[in-house]
Amino acid sequence: MNKLIxxxxxxxxxxxxxxxxxxxxxxxxxxxxxxxxDTDELLLEEFEEDTGITVNVLKGGSDELIEKISRxxxxxxxxxLITADAGRLHRAKTMGLLQPVESExxxxxxxxxxxxxxxxxxxxxxxGRVIVYAKDRINExxxxxxxxxxxxxxxxxxxxxxxxxxxxxxxxxxxxELYGRDWAVNWAxxxxxxxxxxxxxxxxxxxxAVAAGQGDIAIMNTYYLGKMLNSSxxxxxxxxxxxxxxxxxxxxxxxxxxxxxKYAKNKENAVKLMEYLTSNKAQKMFAxxxxxxxxxxxxxxxDLLKSWGEFETQDxxxxxxxxxxxxxxxxxxxxxxx
Amino acid sequence: xxxxxxxxxxxxxxxxxxxxxxxxxSIFIFLGLFNETSDNWIHIKTYxxxxxxxNSFILTLFTGIFSIIIGVxxxxxxxxxDFKFKNFFKWALILPLAIPPYxxxxxxxxxxxYTGIIQTFFRNNLSIILDPSLLNIMNLPGAVFIYTIFLYxxxxxxxxxxxxxxxxxxxxVSKTLxxxxxxxxxxxxxPLSRGAYVGGATIVVLExxxxxxxxxxxxxxxxxxxxxxxxxALGDINSxxxxxxxxxxxxxxxxxxxxxxxxxxKYSYSSTNVKPLKPYRLKGLKSWAMFLFPATIFTIGFLxxxxxxxxxxxxxxxxxxxxNIISTLFNSVGVSLVGSALIIIAAIIIANTVRIxxxxxxxxxxxxxxxxxxxxGAVIAVGVMIFFLKxxxxxxxxxxxxxGLILSTTIFMLIFAYFIRFLAIGFNSVESGFQKIGSNYxxxxxxxxKSITExxxxxxxxxxxxxxxxxxxxxxxxxxxxxxLTLILRPFNFNTLATRAFxxxxxxxxxxxxxxxxxxxxxxxxxxxxxxxxxKKGKG
Numbered sequence: 001m002n003k004l005i006x007x008x009x010x011x012x013x014x015x016x017x018x019x020x021x022x023x024x025x026x027x028x029x030x031x032x033x034x035x036x037x038d039t040d041e042l043l044l045e046e047f048e049e050d051t052g053i054t055v056n057v058l059k060g061g062s063d064e065l066i067e068k069i070s071r072x073x074x075x076x077x078x079x080x081l082i083t084a085d086a087g088r089l090h091r092a093k094t095m096g097l098l099q100p101v102e103s104e105x106x107x108x109x110x111x112x113x114x115x116x117x118x119x120x121x122x123x124x125x126x127x128g129r130v131i132v133y134a135k136d137r138i139n140e141x142x143x144x145x146x147x148x149x150x151x152x153x154x155x156x157x158x159x160x161x162x163x164x165x166x167x168x169x170x171x172x173x174x175x176x177e178l179y180g181r182d183w184a185v186n187w188a189x190x191x192x193x194x195x196x197x198x199x200x201x202x203x204x205x206x207x208x209a210v211a212a213g214q215g216d217i218a219i220m221n222t223y224y225l226g227k228m229l230n231s232s233x234x235x236x237x238x239x240x241x242x243x244x245x246x247x248x249x250x251x252x253x254x255x256x257x258x259x260x261x262k263y264a265k266n267k268e269n270a271v272k273l274m275e276y277l278t279s280n281k282a283q284k285m286f287a288x289x290x291x292x293x294x295x296x297x298x299x300x301x302x303d304l305l306k307s308w309g310e311f312e313t314q315d316x317x318x319x320x321x322x323x324x325x326x327x328x329x330x331x332x333x334x335x336x337x338x
Numbered sequence: 339x340x341x342x343x344x345x346x347x348x349x350x351x352x353x354x355x356x357x358x359x360x361x362x363x364s365i366f367i368f369l370g371l372f373n374e375t376s377d378n379w380i381h382i383k384t385y386x387x388x389x390x391x392x393n394s395f396i397l398t399l400f401t402g403i404f405s406i407i408i409g410v411x412x413x414x415x416x417x418x419x420d421f422k423f424k425n426f427f428k429w430a431l432i433l434p435l436a437i438p439p440y441x442x443x444x445x446x447x448x449x450x451x452y453t454g455i456i457q458t459f460f461r462n463n464l465s466i467i468l469d470p471s472l473l474n475i476m477n478l479p480g481a482v483f484i485y486t487i488f489l490y491x492x493x494x495x496x497x498x499x500x501x502x503x504x505x506x507x508x509x510x511v512s513k514t515l516x517x518x519x520x521x522x523x524x525x526x527x528x529p530l531s532r533g534a535y536v537g538g539a540t541i542v543v544l545e546x547x548x549x550x551x552x553x554x555x556x557x558x559x560x561x562x563x564x565x566x567x568x569x570x571a572l573g574d575i576n577s578x579x580x581x582x583x584x585x586x587x588x589x590x591x592x593x594x595x596x597x598x599x600x601x602x603x604k605y606s607y608s609s610t611n612v613k614p615l616k617p618y619r620l621k622g623l624k625s626w627a628m629f630l631f632p633a634t635i636f637t638i639g640f641l642x643x644x645x646x647x648x649x650x651x652x653x654x655x656x657x658x659x660x661x662n663i664i665s666t667l668f669n670s671v672g673v674s675l676v677g678s679a680l681i682i683i684a685a686i687i688i689a690n691t692v693r694i695x696x697x698x699x700x701x702x703x704x705x706x707x708x709x710x711x712x713x714x715g716a717v718i719a720v721g722v723m724i725f726f727l728k729x730x731x732x733x734x735x736x737x738x739x740x741x742g743l744i745l746s747t748t749i750f751m752l753i754f755a756y757f758i759r760f761l762a763i764g765f766n767s768v769e770s771g772f773q774k775i776g777s778n779y780x781x782x783x784x785x786x787x788k789s790i791t792e793x794x795x796x797x798x799x800x801x802x803x804x805x806x807x808x809x810x811x812x813x814x815x816x817x818x819x820x821x822x823l824t825l826i827l828r829p830f831n832f833n834t835l836a837t838r839a840f841x842x843x844x845x846x847x848x849x850x851x852x853x854x855x856x857x858x859x860x861x862x863x864x865x866x867x868x869x870x871x872x873x874k875k876g877k878g
């Protein structure tokens with residue numbers, strides 16, 4: 001038995017050792033990312049091939065990653081942070097975790113409204129949070145704005161996910177910025193009033209519920225409809241085909257974005273990666289694979305996205321999504337948006 | 339002096355060390371409790387707390403009750419009767435445990451929703467449009483269903499082991515007294531096995547309280563979702579910790595109920611002469627009727643979700659990028675074996691110390707050892723992270739060489755977190771093993787002049803083996819399925835089956851996550867299978 005225990009102990013340590021990778025000092029960049037898409041992995045691989053720089057990736061929830069960077073302090077191993085929400089990037093900035101980047105390439109690639117005012121972070125892809133409706137039941141002319149959704153005519157018709165979701169929080173945060181707190185409270189109250197069911201499921205589930213007739217209108221992100229149209233489940237494709245996207249007046253947009261950490265150890269490589277991800281080549285891949293809008297104006301959206309048409313967006317700085325996040329969260333709780 | 343604080347021997351000292359190690363990260367967290375309450379806390383109390391309490395209470399209460407009903411009756415059936423495919427069910431009924439509840443929930447929603455196979459079939463083939471709200475499980479009852487069907491095996495496993503070890507002679511006596519199987523079950527076995535099934539149900543309840551995936555997907559707010567929300571959306575770690583403290587109070591209540599319901603009664607008797615129970619042989623129709631119940635549970639808890647995942651894997655096969663299955667698999671299996679081995683070794687040391695020493699300090703070891711299981715994963719994660727960062731700065735200070743982060747960028751941190759989180763499961767198995775063999779042999783061996791260690795190796799260990807193995811199995815499966823800790827504490831480029839499956843599912847690409855979920859389930863199933871076949875051969 002003694003032998004068995006000894007063997008076990010040795011075995012345990014060998015296994016632990018085998019996980020401990022030695023990290024070299026040169027030619028690498030460390031990325032904390034909240035995006036889990038296969039496209040991103042391909043892009044990073046290409047970057048590695050083109051530049052010889054190794055990219056180390058740690059995936060996780062954006063909040064957890066931010067917390068981690070903050071706890072690691074000046075010793076942080078992260079050089080770059082990618083999150084799928086501008087509000088979170090703003091939080092990282094206000095927590096003092098990021099540093100500004102002065103790069104002509106980035107300034108050229110990323111339009112001003114899609115990056116931080118002081119260049120602490122830069123957008124990578126754009127998505128809209130829009131109205132999706134049942135073609136057979138709703139006339140497009142009846143739809144106008146987000147505000148209109150609180151009208152009594154939509155009583156029991158609206159499907160939207162839980163308020164714990166960051167996309168909803170950012171949507172309400174943008175309203176606080178544009179129209180003030182009272183407006184936002186009224187809007188959230190009105191939506192709760194008109195909900196077809198208690199909030200549940202993800203964005204795709206809202207779209208499916210519209211097709212199933214549980215409601216007529218869903219509030220959701222654009223790219224999910226793209227994904228459903230290309231789903232491997234034929235029934236989901238059928239569902240998506242019954243639906244249409246409507247861009248309300250001043251459509252709410254949000255970005256996936258990237259920021260350089262304050263204590264980045266591989267700053268030069270990190271900036272190279274930022275520039276690469278906003279370049280035409282990478283932006284084309286973003287646009288194609290994940291049904292998101294590219295930030296780089298020189299790159300055209302995919303055919304599907306073009307077919308949805310152009311739209312007018314909210315004229316706010318995306319940092320405000322982060323500034324108003326807490327307020328938005330509290331309003332949701334007050335009005336009982338589960 | 340040393341004796342007084344329980345440092346009688348090597349065992350006690352190592353135990354104390356482990357206990358201190360476990361406590362350190364929590365201390366960092368609970369120091370935060372003494373901070374002032376913020377406006378956020380008032381907001382939480384006004385608008386949210388009631389929902390958290392009610393939802394968490396309903397989920398745990400009903401999942402607990404249903405798990406006991408299903409787990410105990412299944413355990414009794416496979417022990418007391420002979421029926422069709424009984425030997426298969428004996429271990430197959432553990433298998434739902436191999437499916438993480440969050441994957442189970444995605445699977446069932448995918449199956450039952452509008453684009454799922456059931457509604458589609460009715461719509462396209464029979465032109466019947468089902469009312470979608472009938473098949474909607476994204477609500478409290480639905481969550482209870484998911485938890486029960488994927489977690490009841492904890493009750494089944496522990497109760498089954500109890501029936502196997504304890505019942506033969508009692509049942510023979512009952513039989514001689516002219517009792518039928520149903521009466522024996524309700525009047526004798528049910529009261530006797532209370533400790534066992536309450537123990538199992540306690541694990542189930544703690545799992546439910548800690549689960550994040552299912553309730554988040556269903557849009558139900560519970561303590562565990564609220565802790566994340568408060569921490570992240572409000573950016574208020576102090577209120578988050580306060581909520582954790584509430585949750586832990588809740589958990590201690592549950593544990594107290596367990597203690598009380600176990601009472602002081604110890605039903606163990608130290609006879610190694612455990613004869614296997616002679617089951618009632620059922621024939622013909624009766625045999626098939628008895629077959630139906632386990633078959634139904636197995637189908638719902640395992641066959642259906644697995645079939646759905648296989649189907650999704652097939653249709654999505656072309657969609658997913660490079661999977662790196664081998665390295666992901668290696669990571670998953672590796673951390674789970676290492677973690678489980680460490681946990682079982684520590685559990686043995688502590689449980690043995692607790693058994694031998696009777697002083698005040700040692701008595702509390704058991705409670706501390708299982709404490710980690712009641713702390714929300716996210717809180718453990720932060721505690722461990724702070725602890726390791728402090729450790730790193732200490733290392734830098736001592737070596738007076740600024741080498742940055744050493745330990746906290748390695749897998750050690752993750753394994754340590756697993757250790758804290760899952761020691762409870764290993765400990766419970768080992769402790770119940772010790773309870774079963776009683777202390778007579780130990781005392782006899784000591785009287786014969788053997789040391790504690792010799793006694794342990796020669797006397798206790800051989801008798802303990804089944805409990806150690808089942809503990810090892812349970813812990814490995816837990817680690818395989820574990821999410822929040824792995825997500826937060828893993829080093830660079832380190833993916834496990836669970837994290838990858840979750841990433842896809844979280845991005846609403848449930849079809850794409852199917853292959854990884856399937857591999858995860860296959861690994862867990864082989865663990866279950868290896869264990870049961872070993873048990874049969876070894877005969878403990």
